[in-house]
Amino acid sequence: DVKVTQSSRYLVKRTGEKVFLECVQDMDHENMFWYRQDPGLGLRLIYFSYDVKMKEKGDIPEGYSVSREKKERFSLILESASTNQTSMYLCASSFGGEGSYNEQFFGPGTRLTVL
């Protein structure tokens, strides 16, 4: 079974803190994705990566950065957390690299609250 794990299910941080959300997949997938999920807005893509050390901006990259030093790990970084970043964050992975349209496998999500 494909497994995508996220470091925390729930996280509470204060405004201005630097926040790291970690995602690990165990299926040797090339592609990894970070989404945020908000009621009434569905899932919106923040960043994605087709390979180690590669990153591409999604639809809402402002206020976020990412790091992919190893193939299995994709980190989302909030440099200075703000209350409008309170959300559910979902990580996903898929095989195939750039130009592929394969099924994405999702982690359980991290519910982040910024006070």
Add this chain to the structure above:
Amino acid sequence: AQSVTQPDIHITVSEGASLELRCNYSYGATPYLFWYVQSPGQGLQLLLKYFSGDTLVQGIKGFEAEFKRSQSSFNLRKPSVHWSDAAEYFCAVVTFGNEKLTFGTGTRLTIIP
């Protein structure tokens, strides 16, 4: 830009009744289409996908979906729902040359006894 519309925010269905969840997309060419389900507290799980070929697609858990090019729709159906089908359902699309998935806003399904 591609977009996906799920016009029903919330649907309530009796257990054993049939179900249809609507999905419309906006794109000139034929897209690749997906339905995902999210159970409470869980990540998303793929129910089914359409890339080409037969326009009626079978998925897991007894779900099916039909691609209708003329209506730009990809509606999800199940002939008889079970209480365990209560969840949120997302339609998603990806188009050639733009590999990012675009999701609809989701439909929450409630099952009543």
